[in-house]
Each structure stands twice: as structure tokens, then as C-alpha cells.
Amino acid sequence: MVKVTESPEKPKFKSETMQEVQRITAQYPEGKQKSAILRVLHLAQAEFGGWLSVNTMNYVAEILNLRPIEVYEVASFYSMYNLKPVGKYMLEFCHTATCATMGVESLIDYTCKKLGIKTGETTADGLFTIKEVECLGACGYAPMLQLGKSYREHLTPEKIDALIDELKAKG
Amino acid sequence: MSRKLLLKNAHIEGIETYEVYRKNGGYASTEKALKMTPEKIVEEVQKSGLRGRGGAGFPTGMKWSFLAKPDGIPRYLVVNADESEPGTFKDRFLMEKIPHLLIEGMINSCFALGANVGHIFIRGEYMWIVDILEKAIAEAKSNGWLGKNILKSGYDCEIYVTPGAGAYICGEETALLEALEGKRGNPRNKPPFPAVKGLYQCPTVVNNVETIAAVVPIIELGGEEYAKIGIGKSTGTKLISASGNINKPGIYEIELGMKMEEFIYSDEWLGGIPKGKRMKACIPGGSSMPILPNYLVTKTANGEDRLFSYEGLNDGGFESGTMLGSGGFMLYDEDQCIVRNTWNFSRFYHHESCGQCSPCREGTGWLEKVLHKIENGHGTMSDIDLLWDIQKSIDGNTICPLGEAAAWPVAAALRHFRDEFEWHVKNPQLCMSQNFGMHTYADARPIKVAQA
Numbered sequence: 001m002v003k004v005t006e007s008p009e010k011p012k013f014k015s016e017t018m019q020e021v022q023r024i025t026a027q028y029p030e031g032k033q034k035s036a037i038l039r040v041l042h043l044a045q046a047e048f049g050g051w052l053s054v055n056t057m058n059y060v061a062e063i064l065n066l067r068p069i070e071v072y073e074v075a076s077f078y079s080m081y082n083l084k085p086v087g088k089y090m091l092e093f094c095h096t097a098t099c100a101t102m103g104v105e106s107l108i109d110y111t112c113k114k115l116g117i118k119t120g121e122t123t124a125d126g127l128f129t130i131k132e133v134e135c136l137g138a139c140g141y142a143p144m145l146q147l148g149k150s151y152r153e154h155l156t157p158e159k160i161d162a163l164i165d166e167l168k169a170k171g
Numbered sequence: 172m173s174r175k176l177l178l179k180n181a182h183i184e185g186i187e188t189y190e191v192y193r194k195n196g197g198y199a200s201t202e203k204a205l206k207m208t209p210e211k212i213v214e215e216v217q218k219s220g221l222r223g224r225g226g227a228g229f230p231t232g233m234k235w236s237f238l239a240k241p242d243g244i245p246r247y248l249v250v251n252a253d254e255s256e257p258g259t260f261k262d263r264f265l266m267e268k269i270p271h272l273l274i275e276g277m278i279n280s281c282f283a284l285g286a287n288v289g290h291i292f293i294r295g296e297y298m299w300i301v302d303i304l305e306k307a308i309a310e311a312k313s314n315g316w317l318g319k320n321i322l323k324s325g326y327d328c329e330i331y332v333t334p335g336a337g338a339y340i341c342g343e344e345t346a347l348l349e350a351l352e353g354k355r356g357n358p359r360n361k362p363p364f365p366a367v368k369g370l371y372q373c374p375t376v377v378n379n380v381e382t383i384a385a386v387v388p389i390i391e392l393g394g395e396e397y398a399k400i401g402i403g404k405s406t407g408t409k410l411i412s413a414s415g416n417i418n419k420p421g422i423y424e425i426e427l428g429m430k431m432e433e434f435i436y437s438d439e440w441l442g443g444i445p446k447g448k449r450m451k452a453c454i455p456g457g458s459s460m461p462i463l464p465n466y467l468v469t470k471t472a473n474g475e476d477r478l479f480s481y482e483g484l485n486d487g488g489f490e491s492g493t494m495l496g497s498g499g500f501m502l503y504d505e506d507q508c509i510v511r512n513t514w515n516f517s518r519f520y521h522h523e524s525c526g527q528c529s530p531c532r533e534g535t536g537w538l539e540k541v542l543h544k545i546e547n548g549h550g551t552m553s554d555i556d557l558l559w560d561i562q563k564s565i566d567g568n569t570i571c572p573l574g575e576a577a578a579w580p581v582a583a584a585l586r587h588f589r590d591e592f593e594w595h596v597k598n599p600q601l602c603m604s605q606n607f608g609m610h611t612y613a614d615a616r617p618i619k620v621a622q623a
Contacts, residue, residue: 027331029245032371034353038336042295070353077355077525078336080295097257097458098414098501100515134339134519135257135458136296139414139501140421149298 011048011059021063033064037074040064041081050090051082079133087122087129089167092146096135104143108132110157114164127167174400176388176408177381178424181268187303189310192271198316200390204279205324207390212283216386218394220406225251225342225379226457226497227572228481237366238284239374246286247375249365250277250383251347252293252300255339257458257519258499261410262380264422266293266300269384270307274330276383278316279390281328284376288329291380292351295336304332339523343571344377346525357525358571381410402428405480409498416450416504418442427480431455432469434479435502448504451609452588455484456496458516459576461583462509465609467491489582505609509591510602513584514542520577531574534565538581545592548599555592559585 013021021040028035040060041052048056052075061068075081082090093099093108108130112118115128122129138144141153152163185191192198204212217232238246250273254262266273277289293301308330311317319327333351335341341350345359348370369375385407389397398406405427414420417435419442425434434440435450444450453468454460471477472491477484481495503512521535541558544550562578562585569575585592595602 027333029371032352035333035351037353038295038350039334042298042334042336073355074353078295078338079522080337096515096519097512101415101501101503101507101512133337134522135255137254137260137263137294139258139260139499140412141260142414142420146296 009055011044011053011056013043013047013063017043017047018063025064034066034070037064037066037071038078041071041075045081050086050088051084085122086131088127089147090129090131092131092133092136093119094134094136094138094142094144094146095132098139099135099142099144102142104155107143107155107157107160111160111164114160127171128164173424173426173429174408175424176397176400177265177272177384177410178269178422186269187267187271187307189271189307189314192269193314197271198275198311200387201275201278201316202322204282204390205322205326209283209285212279212390215394216283216389219385219389219397220394220401220404221382221385221389221397222405222481223379224381224385224409224498226256226459228495231378231382234366234378235284235376237364238376239367240285241374245288245373246284247370247373248277248281248284248286248289248383249344249347249351249370249375249377250289250291250380251342251344251377252291252297252380253335253342253347254297254380254497255294255342255523256497256499257516258414258454258501259412259457259497260414261412261422261498263297263300264412265380265384265410266297267303270300270304271311272384272387273304273380274307274311274316276386277330278311278321278328279386280376280378280383281330282326283386286376287327288331290351290370291330291332292341292347293332293334294341295334298334301332301334308332338525339519340525340571340573343573346571347377348375355525357527358573360570400426402478402480403482405482405495409479409495411455411479411498411500413441413500413502415500415502416444416448416507417502418445425479428483429479430469431477431479431483435469441502444502444504448506449609450502451505451507452503452509454493454499454501454580455479456494457499458501458519459572459579460496461489461493461579462512462587463493463583464587467587489579490586493583506606508546508606509584509588510542510546510595510607513581514539514546516580517542517577520573524573524577528569528571528574530565530568531577534561534574535577537561538565538577542581545595546602548595548602550592550596550599552593552596555585555589555596558592 025033025036057071061071143155144153221231222228281289338356340346341356346356350356365375411423436443450465454462471486517538521539524531524535526532562581565574566578591607
């Protein structure tokens, strides 16, 4: 059972994001605008706080001219969409195959202790969420994590320290 | 030195830009292709013997020849860039380093198939590569390689990129088409195959990134010349993603048919295993493919050199061989635990099962739970047989091959490493603190008869 979480405000894309939505939908034939849904949900998640509330999904349904259920069923299928609030920085550790061979488990433990949370949790200041995810296609550069649009590879405890310091400084 | 076809220019600085790519012979194959007839290009691809590089190894030319061509209905080329097989990261390298090679291959292939639109479906985690590809597409378009009337040939072509959002199942071609249509990635029943009813119910060819990139050298060299590279029915070159306990992880382009021994131990390739450790096991084709114990990696069961090719790896079938798959090469040294590794894979397949077919939805969960139990010292001997039964109940009983992908690694681990599973059951305390090691796998030895 996937539970969706409510958020109070009604979202609205910035005008440049709206242009991007139009560029994306124009790539598909007339009447097939549903093809744009995965990408538009990525845009929505990035713009509205890193997760998809019911209001956000309803808004995406509205601009793509879909029924809300069509958006919910897609959003709940794919693992990159967060259906509840997450921290500003999501540290997504790959825990599959070679990342495990190369010792990601101890790095995850290290990071959890450092931030005082368990995997799946968010720090009290709302800055960090730690998540374990399946293979990210970086096996030759293991262990690694994904942070937003970038990969951090060949991780060591020192690199984790530096990364967390860097993100804390950014706030 | 092995011949390079796809990565021959990968080391050149700036090769990701149009100018440098073009200066180094880029888009020459498109100039040639647009002067050929589409039928002739399909013929060259058939002659080349190219086989799908995503995992299944199906002959590409044959797949193309199945494409239905009803009047008045558009056809599509869809490139599968949803690279998610654990151990595989080659398409990422290719798209990041040489995006124009994929675009060049796509234009040639679209022309050959009579498609005016090509879609790249790329896994959502590779979001920065979406930017790289879209930049390359814009460069190609502004230089006249895409758009209307390309090179005054009268042929029009557009290429678009669609990111996924985290689902291994979308690497299965019909699940990919569902995702590209904006739905949940549930694989479709076949027939009809995508060649007849694919994207938007139109005839569609779905090919892997590396397969489409290989169309560039095939047109440059001609199908017959390409077929001379490699060995037997394993023609051409293959990108190998190498990871695990090896000295030089990374992406390698091999000429199919090279010796596994050379690939693993020579300094030109992986450079052997770090810290003087011994190889315990190897999976040369990605996590879905059967794992091999060390004595079957460099030699076949008959004692011949094991060759890195479709047939070479398959030598011995499931009893003593494996498959080339996606070329996701993973090597395990003597410190690695096979039970833990198998559990790790089963957890992956359980997470990634779409849930449509009950043998896969339920079976992958059971595999994960039973393996977790054994790994953590709570297993019984009957659990080992239970694992065998579960994987057998999944294999062949599902709509798509994810079922097999989940079953095969477990079957192979039990086949070759049963004593390690038994050791876990017999030593519940010890297995939490210590590794089984490889005391029985140190040397080549006769193969055991597989468990019935």
C-alpha cells in the first residue's frame, strides 16, 4: 500500500519551468502527451520541495490533461519519486552487487552514525535524508552515492566527511 | 592489442563536442548511409552478424527484418538506455564520452528502418546524461544531421530523450515502451511483438545503446568486414563493464573471443586481483547470469581455454557455463561470501519485480527471505532445497525475463557453491563472524553434477 501525503499549498510552476514542460510535451505526437509524465514529475519534484504531494500530482495531471489517478499510479511505481517529504540533500547509497562487495555497508553505517539517523530517516534540521537504493550503474567506481543530479564515487569515510561539511556550509 | 571500434576515439579531448567528433571522422557513416537504400543497410547489418548488446544477444539484423511496414503508420526506433543490470555501466560511459556516436548510429538506423523519430529512453538516475545527449542532439541538428531533408536526401529525422524514474524492469523492452507512453512499467504480453505493435501501437524496434552505436562501424566497414572481427557467431567488439576485486575496474572494449585468462590477469586489461588474493568466483555477464567458480572461469569443463564470447561463455550450458549477457563483469576474491552476494542479488530482484506475475512477485520475496535467514545463521538444510524449488518455480513461468534473471543467480550459486550454503547452516555462530573463504575452490577440479 502506498500512502500519499497531503500538503496544503497549491503549486504552480515558474514560467521557465512551464516553457520546459511545453518543450517536452511537444516531443510526442498529438494526443500522446502522457509520455511527458515521467519527466514532468521530475521537474515537479525538483521545484516543489523534493517530493510529490497530492496537490503536486493533481497539478501535474491538470497541466498534462490527465486524470489524477493516472499520475498517482505512475508516481507510486517508480522509486525516484518521493511520496513524502525528504531532506534537502538526499544521500542515496547504492547497496547492490559491487557496491556491497566494495564495502558500502560500513560506509552507510558510518554516515548514519555521523548524522544520528537510520536509513530512510531525515535529520531534525531537515538537511539530510539517507536512503539505500538499488544499482545505480557505477559499479566500476564503487562504493558510491547519488546526490541530486550527480554521482559521488570511490567513496571513503573522509570523502563522506568532506561532503557533509560542504553541504552543511551551503545550508 | 585488441581492435577498437566504438571507443577508438574515446580518449580524444573534447570528443563529446560536435566539432571534435566531426573532425575525427564523425558522421561519415551517415553520409554513406543516406546514399544507400534502407534495404541495403538492413542487409549490411544482417551480414555483420551483430547481436543485441543489451543482454539477450538476439541477431539485430533479424530483429530489424521483422519490423512491420504497413502504409500510413509511423515506425519508431527506441534506444534502450535504461541500463540497470547490476554490474553494468558501459552505456553510461558511451553516452557521457561519445554522445554523437549514439546519435550517428540512430540516424543511420532510423533511415534503415524507415522511422522518422527515434526515442532514447534513459534511466532517470542518469539525469546529467540527458543534458549531455540533448546538447549533442541540438549540435547535430544545427549542423544539418537531424531535422528536415538531411543532407538534401529528402529524409527527415528527429531524436528525443525521455528519462525514466527508477525501475530496473523498464530495461525489458515492452515495459520500456509502457514507461515511454507514460504508464507504469509493466511488461506486455507477447505476441504482438514491438516489431508489429510497439510504441503507441506502431511498429517499433527497440535496441540497446551499444547495439545502435555498433551500426556506425558496420556501415563504415561493411557488414562482411565487421563479421571478420570476433570469433564465429560472436562478431565484432563488446564493451565490458569490469568491477569488483580487480586491479583496474572500468570500461573495456574487447574483440569477442579473447581468452578470459588474458582479460583477467594481463596488465593490459584488468591486471589481476589486488593484494595477491585469489579469484573465488566471477560473473562475466551481469547479475542475472549464472556465477562461475574460479575453476570454470578461465577454463571450460573440458579443460579448454574459456573464451570471452557468446558461445565461449555458454560452453557447458547451465551445468558449467554462463552467458555473455550485458557484459557486466564482476569478480569476487577469496574474502567474498557467496551466500551474502546471492542474498544481495535476490533483494535486488525482489525490489525490482513489477508484481504482475505471482511466481516472480512472491518467489523473489521468498528467495530474499530464505537467503537472509541462511546468511544470518538461522537456516536449515531444507532451506537450501527450498531455495532450489523456489527458483525452479519462477524460471519460465513469468511474462518477462525478470523471473529468470532472479532465478538463475540462485540456481548457479547452489549448483557451484552448495558446500558454502551448508557451511552456513552447520556453523550458525561462525558464519556471522567469519568467511567460508575458498578452501575447496582453490584449484581447478572436476565439476560436480548439478543438483536435480
